[in-house]
Every structure is written in C-alpha cells, then in structure tokens.
Amino acid sequence: MTDFAATKSMFHLPEGMIYLDGNSLGPLPISANDRVSNMLRDEWGDMLITGWNKAGWMAKPMGLGDRIGKLIGAEPGHVTTGDTLSIKVYQAVAAALALRPERKVVLSDNGNFPTDLYMVTGLLKSMGSDYELRVVDPEAVQDALTDEVAVMMLTEVDYRTGRKHDMRALTQAAHACGAITVWDLAHSAGAFPVDLAGCEADFAVGCTYKYLNGGPGAPAFIYVAPRHAEAAQPALSGWLGHEAPFAFDLDYRPGQGVERMRVGTPPIIQMTALEAAMDVWDTVDLNDLRAKSIELCEAFISGVEARCPDLVLASPRDPQQRGSQVSFHFQEGYAAMQALISRGVIGDFRAPDIMRFGFTPLYIDEADVAAAVEILAEIMENRLWDRPEFKVRAAVT
Numbered sequence: 001m002t003d004f005a006a007t008k009s010m011f012h013l014p015e016g017m018i019y020l021d022g023n024s025l026g027p028l029p030i031s032a033n034d035r036v037s038n039m040l041r042d043e044w045g046d047m048l049i050t051g052w053n054k055a056g057w058m059a060k061p062m063g064l065g066d067r068i069g070k071l072i073g074a075e076p077g078h079v080t081t082g083d084t085l086s087i088k089v090y091q092a093v094a095a096a097l098a099l100r101p102e103r104k105v106v107l108s109d110n111g112n113f114p115t116d117l118y119m120v121t122g123l124l125k126s127m128g129s130d131y132e133l134r135v136v137d138p139e140a141v142q143d144a145l146t147d148e149v150a151v152m153m154l155t156e157v158d159y160r161t162g163r164k165h166d167m168r169a170l171t172q173a174a175h176a177c178g179a180i181t182v183w184d185l186a187h188s189a190g191a192f193p194v195d196l197a198g199c200e201a202d203f204a205v206g207c208t209y210k211y212l213n214g215g216p217g218a219p220a221f222i223y224v225a226p227r228h229a230e231a232a233q234p235a236l237s238g239w240l241g242h243e244a245p246f247a248f249d250l251d252y253r254p255g256q257g258v259e260r261m262r263v264g265t266p267p268i269i270q271m272t273a274l275e276a277a278m279d280v281w282d283t284v285d286l287n288d289l290r291a292k293s294i295e296l297c298e299a300f301i302s303g304v305e306a307r308c309p310d311l312v313l314a315s316p317r318d319p320q321q322r323g324s325q326v327s328f329h330f331q332e333g334y335a336a337m338q339a340l341i342s343r344g345v346i347g348d349f350r351a352p353d354i355m356r357f358g359f360t361p362l363y364i365d366e367a368d369v370a371a372a373v374e375i376l377a378e379i380m381e382n383r384l385w386d387r388p389e390f391k392v393r394a395a396v397t
C-alpha cells in the first residue's frame with residue numbers, strides 16, 4: 001500500500017491552505033529546493049558547458065521520459081520530454097497526419113482544451129485548404145469516425161468537467177476505421193493509471209506541471225508507439241532531434257525513434273525540479289492512487305450536495321467516468337471561488353460558471369476534504385461570496 005501520509009510530508013504546503021488545484025499546478029516537492037540549488041551551484045556554476053556530459057544533462061529528456069512512461073503504460077525508450085504541451089500536440093498531430101496522407105480530417109471534441117484545437121488549426125492552415133479540423137460533442141466522437149478521418153485527437157479528461165473518455169474503446173474504434181490516435185494526457189498522467197501500450201495508442205502527449213508536480217513551466221512529454229517510431233516524421237526538425245546533432249551536418253536526418261521529437265536545448269533547471277517530483281512518484285502505486293482519489297472525490301461530492309443545494313454537479317456521477325477532479329456549476333462561481341480562496345481553500349474557476357476542484361491523494365487527505373466542504377458550506381449558506389471584491393476578475397482565473 002502506498003503511504004500517502006509519507007507522500008504528503010514530501011510537499012511544501014503553505015500553513016492554513018487546502019490546495020485543491022493540483023490539476024492546474026502541483027505543489028513544490030520539498031526535495032526540489034536542494035536538488036535545484038545543488039544543480040545551480042555544482043553543475044551550472046562549477047561545470048559550466050561540461051555539465052552537458054559530466055552531469056548528464058543531455059540524457060535528461062529521455063531519462064525523464066522513461067520515468068513518466070512508467071506512469072502512463074509506455075514501453076521503455078518511447079517517451080521523451082521537452083518544450084511545452086502545445087508544441088508536443090503540434091508535433092504529434094503533424095506526425096500522425098503524415099502516416100495517413102490520403103485522409104484530410106482531424107477529429108476532436110468541444111471538451112478539448114482550446115490550445116490543442118488552436119495548434120491543429122495553425123498546423124492545418126500551413127498544410128493547405130483541403131485539410132479540416134472537425135470538432136464534435138464528446139459523446140459523438142465514436143459516430144464521427146469515418147474513413148475521412150486521418151487523426152482522432154482527444155484529451156482523455158475534460159479540463160472543465162473531469163469527464164473521462166474511454167481510451168481503449170475509442171482507440172479501437174479509431175483503428176477500425178483506419179485513423180491514427182493522438183491522446184492528450186494533461187489531466188491523466190499522475191491522476192490515475194494509464195495504459196498506452198495496452199490500449200494500442202499511437203501518439204500521446206502531456207504536461208508535467210499539473211498532477212506530476214514538476215513546477216511552473218516544467219517540460220512536456222510525447223509518446224510515439226514503437227510500431228510508428230521509425231516512420232513518424234518530425235515536423236519540428238530541430239537539431240537535437242537529428243540523428244547526429246554534433247556532426248553539424250547541413251542535411252536533417254531524424255534521430256532514433258522518439259528522440260527525433262526532441263527539438264532544441266532542454267530546460268535543465270526545470271528538468272532537475274521534475275526529477276525531484278519523480279522521486280515522489282517512485283513511492284506510489286497508481287492503483288492505490290486511483291482508489292484514494294475516488295474516495296476523496298466521492299466524499300467531496302456527497303458533502304457539497306448535502307450542504308450546498310445551489311451547486312449543481314458538472315462532473316459525471318460515475319467515478320469510473322471521471323478523472324481526478326470534481327466540478328460544480330454555480331452562476332456566481334467566480335465570486336464563490338474568490339471567497340473560498342480568501343479562506344485558504346484553493347480551487348479555480350472556468351468560464352462560464354464552473355467551480356473546479358482537483359483531488360490529489362499525494363498531498364490531500366480526508367480531513368482536507370471535510371474542512372473544504374465545511375468552509376464552502378459556510379460561504380454558500382451565508383452568501384459570503386456576495387461582495388464586490390470577490391467579483392473583480394484577475395488575469396489568470
């Protein structure tokens with residue numbers, strides 16, 4: 001059994017705060033303080049350029065890829081890290097499209113995070129007018145899989161409601177009609193077990209600053225299934241994805257397998273912080289994590305529904321169809337969230353009316369859930385949200 005009291009003690013959690021926003025930005029792993037300062041002093045400071053070899057900086061993108069790969073059911077050697085998730089979405093979809101040159105449609109759903117759709121729009125624009133991004137309701141994806149579809153690009157868990165797609169069934173359906181799949185695991189990696197290899201997913205991407213706790217600006221990851229590893233063409237053909245970057249050839253030749261999805265110089269300071277976060281994950285069994293996450297979410301839903309009749313559940317009621325977050329509709333959700341934050345309960349708000357709460361067993365326990373319900377109930381019962389200062393919108397919500 002995973003010792004969640006032990007994992008909780010590995011994070012810096014500010015006094016008096018209940019942090020239900022690890023689905024947006026995970027908290028600081030305490031060991032990252034020393035890891036990063038030592039790296040700055042001993043590696044950047046003392047080794048300077050020799051750190052690329054001596055401190056193993058150049059191996060970090062693939063090393064981290066393998067550690068993340070264990071959490072998402074990837075085969076070793078088929079995940080690499082770097083860049084941002086938006087960039088990785090672009091790379092994955094571009095490579096997937098090139099595997100189905102005779103088809104012109106990318107299928108996605110309107111529960112997807114906008115940047116995924118924006119990146120594909122930009123990509124398709126550069127490819128010519130016969131390409132199309134087709135966006136349907138999440139429930140309609142399966143029926144929209146026709147022989148026009150080159151790529152099915154879906155985010156497994158809806159960032160607003162927590163609704164979870166059936167990766168296995170949809171991947172099978174996509175393959176049955178000849179499409180390639182790109183799965184975005186932004187709200188999956190570190191939220192519950194993912195089985196990329198078992199589901200026969202083709203490409204997957206995700207970020208490491210949400211459930212994985214790599215810190216703001218932590219690198220993204222990309223998975224390419226072994227069967228596509230040597231066929232996938234990198235659209236962003238940067239020098240570190242070259243077969244021999246230090247030959248400085250003028251011609252581009254893709255590197256081995258997923259290494260060709262590397263682009264430029266990796267962010268070593270961020271990667272060092274992410275390594276500290278991955279040390280925590282080494283102590284976690286993902287099945288324990290899922291069981292605990294469901295318990296916490298269920299306790300929150302039943303507490304809120306019992307005490308706050310004005311809040312309407314926006315997430316699926318069946319835990320199997322949810323990720324690791326719970327959302328409620330409330331007309332004055334923005335103000336109510338500001339009131340909650342002023343009392344130390346940190347969730348977030350997503351337009352138009354969604355109050356969103358992430359549950360992360362690594363550092364949230366039953367007592368936190370009970371305390372959060374109590375504070376939320378007090379705010380709702382006494383309309384404490386109904387104050388002008390809670391209605392002023394900040395730049396980041």
Ligand SMILES: *Cc1c(COP(=O)(O)O)cnc(C)c1O
Pocket residue numbers: 084085086087112113115116155159184186187207220
């Ligand atoms: C968080 C998130 C992103 C963010 O992309 P960045 O490039 O890291 O800013 C993209 N897609 C999804 C589905 C997300 O949840």
